[in-house]
Amino acid sequence: MSQAGQARAKSPGRLVVERLLRNPTAVAGGAMIALLILFALFGPALSPHAYDEQDYDHTRESPSRAYWFGTDDLGRDLFVLVAMGARVSLEVGLCASLISLLVGVGYGAASGWFGGHTDQLMMRIVDTLYGIPLLLIVINLMVILGSGLQNVFIALGLVYWLDMARIVRGQVLRLKSADYVEAARTLGAGRVRLILRHVLPNTLGPIIVTLTLTVPNAIFTESFLSYIGLGVSAPNESWGTLASAGARLEFLRSSPYLVFFPAAAISLTMLAFNFVGDGLRDALDPRHVG
Amino acid sequence: MLPFILKRLVTSLVVIWVIITATFLLMKLCPGGPFDRERSVPKEIEANIRARYGFDLPLWRQYLNYVGPLLHGDLGPSYRYQGQSVTGLIADKFPRSAVIGLLSILLSICVGVPAGVFCSVRQNRWGDRTTMLITIVGVSVPSFVLATLLQYVAAVRLGVFNAAGLSHWYDAILPALSLSVYSLAFITRLTRSSFLDVLRDDWVRTAYAKGLAPLRVLVGHVLRNAILPVVTYLGPLAAGVLTGSLVVEKIFSIPGLGESFVTSVFNRDYTLILGVTIFYSTLLVALNFLVDVAYVWLDPRISFDGGERR
Numbered sequence: 001m002s003q004a005g006q007a008r009a010k011s012p013g014r015l016v017v018e019r020l021l022r023n024p025t026a027v028a029g030g031a032m033i034a035l036l037i038l039f040a041l042f043g044p045a046l047s048p049h050a051y052d053e054q055d056y057d058h059t060r061e062s063p064s065r066a067y068w069f070g071t072d073d074l075g076r077d078l079f080v081l082v083a084m085g086a087r088v089s090l091e092v093g094l095c096a097s098l099i100s101l102l103v104g105v106g107y108g109a110a111s112g113w114f115g116g117h118t119d120q121l122m123m124r125i126v127d128t129l130y131g132i133p134l135l136l137i138v139i140n141l142m143v144i145l146g147s148g149l150q151n152v153f154i155a156l157g158l159v160y161w162l163d164m165a166r167i168v169r170g171q172v173l174r175l176k177s178a179d180y181v182e183a184a185r186t187l188g189a190g191r192v193r194l195i196l197r198h199v200l201p202n203t204l205g206p207i208i209v210t211l212t213l214t215v216p217n218a219i220f221t222e223s224f225l226s227y228i229g230l231g232v233s234a235p236n237e238s239w240g241t242l243a244s245a246g247a248r249l250e251f252l253r254s255s256p257y258l259v260f261f262p263a264a265a266i267s268l269t270m271l272a273f274n275f276v277g278d279g280l281r282d283a284l285d286p287r288h289v290g
Numbered sequence: 291m292l293p294f295i296l297k298r299l300v301t302s303l304v305v306i307w308v309i310i311t312a313t314f315l316l317m318k319l320c321p322g323g324p325f326d327r328e329r330s331v332p333k334e335i336e337a338n339i340r341a342r343y344g345f346d347l348p349l350w351r352q353y354l355n356y357v358g359p360l361l362h363g364d365l366g367p368s369y370r371y372q373g374q375s376v377t378g379l380i381a382d383k384f385p386r387s388a389v390i391g392l393l394s395i396l397l398s399i400c401v402g403v404p405a406g407v408f409c410s411v412r413q414n415r416w417g418d419r420t421t422m423l424i425t426i427v428g429v430s431v432p433s434f435v436l437a438t439l440l441q442y443v444a445a446v447r448l449g450v451f452n453a454a455g456l457s458h459w460y461d462a463i464l465p466a467l468s469l470s471v472y473s474l475a476f477i478t479r480l481t482r483s484s485f486l487d488v489l490r491d492d493w494v495r496t497a498y499a500k501g502l503a504p505l506r507v508l509v510g511h512v513l514r515n516a517i518l519p520v521v522t523y524l525g526p527l528a529a530g531v532l533t534g535s536l537v538v539e540k541i542f543s544i545p546g547l548g549e550s551f552v553t554s555v556f557n558r559d560y561t562l563i564l565g566v567t568i569f570y571s572t573l574l575v576a577l578n579f580l581v582d583v584a585y586v587w588l589d590p591r592i593s594f595d596g597g598e599r600r
Contacts, residue, residue, distance in 0.1 A: 127305075128304075128308050133529035133570070133571075133574060135533040135536075136533065136570060139536075139555065140316060142555075143555055143558075144317075223432065224432065224537060227434050228540065228552050228555075230555065243434065244434075247434075247438045247441075247541060249441075249446075249453055252438070252441065252442050252446055252453075253446055256446075259438055259442075263435040263438060266435060267430060267431045271426070271430040274426055274429060278426060
């Protein structure tokens with residue numbers, strides 16, 4: 001029975017993938033993400049320079065054969081720094097999506113499943129947190145925790161499950177009284193089995209979409225925090241700190257490439273994830289296919 | 291409708307109270323006192339300073355001492371700027387941020403809604419596709435990247451605008467533009483999908499069938515139904531503009547509230563951080579309250595106890 005069930009369950013998934021592959025922007029986004037991962041993994045090794053290597057004879061030098069992206073005001077190779085920044089951003093994205101998946105899905109599923117007063121209370125907490133802009137919460141948390149990548153993870157983890165919790169709760173609430181769930185219950189399926197095997201797989205679509213859209217959000221938040229000086233701290237760099245350092249007016253006049261490369265990296269990454277997220281949403285929601 | 295408004299009002303007040311209490315407690319948890327300097331001060335002086343700001347009192351007394359004046363709009367003294375009150379600082383700085391923020395909100399609504407309507411009417415034609423592609427770029431490029439880009443192109447290269455400061459009215463244009471692009475793009479997408487939903491309804495076909503002009507149908511009939519998601523987006527829109535202003539004001543050196551908030555974070559000026567957080571949150575909670583009331587007023591189908599529409 002489970003074999004047949006799996007075979008049936010796969011076909012809508014394959015349909016979604018097919019629809020996704022027919023969407024040029026989604027494919028482009030996917031390719032960009034693949035490139036980004038390669039860049040983060042192998043970029044630092046490609047360059048002849050180490051990320052903490054300082055060349056005082058070549059500070060703020062334009063891109064050249066020796067320094068592909070140029071050097072910053074401390075004489076460090078910008079290519080390596082941007083590649084290391086890619087690592088930071090991907091880690092942040094991964095961390096936020098894990099939190100969103102573990103905490104958000106669990107919280108939302110519990111809230112929707114139990115319903116009643118438990119649901120009311122749990123959602124009231126989420127609503128209250130929603131009342132304040134997430135970035136304000138994160139900034140306040142960073143003030144208390146101090147800057148540093150680890151604290152960025154903690155701060156992001158404390159807020160980045162909210163969206164997911166809301167969406168999963170809504171789906172679970174809708175699905176838990178569906179006929180097929182009733183049928184499974186009648187057949188004697190336990191609570192855990194009902195949630196994990198019957199309800200959650202049917203909310204997979206919205207979960208995946210939320211997940212792909214959480215990643216660029218988290219990457220943006222990290223670079224934003226780093227930009228205003230609350231994120232990663234020296235000597236570590238992220239795209240935010242690099243862009244912030246390069247955006248000083250005197251640098252903008254003389255060496256605009258300093259801000260160009262990190263800024264382009266952030267924008268392209270966000271674009272890639274948004275392309276894929278959008279494509280997924282269209283692929284999962286047949287109404288949108290024109 | 292009145293019970294609904296009252297209920298929402300009470301919830302909003304509770305949310306604000308939670309925010310005040312939580313941020314107050316968090317600030318008390320902060321490692322290091324607000325008066326830690328590189329040079330240490332003699333014990334007696336430190337004790338005097340602590341007593342002056344009431345730090346020697348038990349926590350609950352400190353809380354009451356903070357919340358009491360807060361009810362009259364007094365957010366306490368700034369720890370860094372001697373002799374200045376947080377309320378005074380906010381009153382001094384916020385108007386500049388508000389002008390830029392309102393300008394960018396106006397811009398995103400006035401351009402975003404018509405653009406979204408245009409896209410929905412020409413669904414999947416090239417005009418729609420191009421606009422959608424532009425909007426996805428718009429929601430992807432962070433405001434600080436855009437601000438730097440505008441500053442570089444319009445101020446440094448072309449010299450059309452001033453690169454920094456806020457001494458003329460036109461100095462507000464570049465910051466407002468960089469703040470509005472995300473929400474403009476988002477509103478365009480929101481309006482498009484909402485219009486597409488409504489345009490499918492039967493009564494729209496009826497309206498066309500009885501010979502109404504297309505513009506009349508769109509503006510007179512569809513708009514009121516399809517604008518609701520945009521109205522609900524006003525809350526997040528304001529929140530986005532507000533947080534965006536933190537960094538955009540820094541880039542354009544605008545002496546607004548966002549800029550002083552970021553500075554206060556580095557100065558560890560706790561009362562200022564606390565005060566601005568409370569001020570911003572209250573502003574947004576109040577806005578969300580107004581949006582909810584407006585929503586119910588705009589859509590008579592919604593039940594007053596907050597249930598689903600239709």
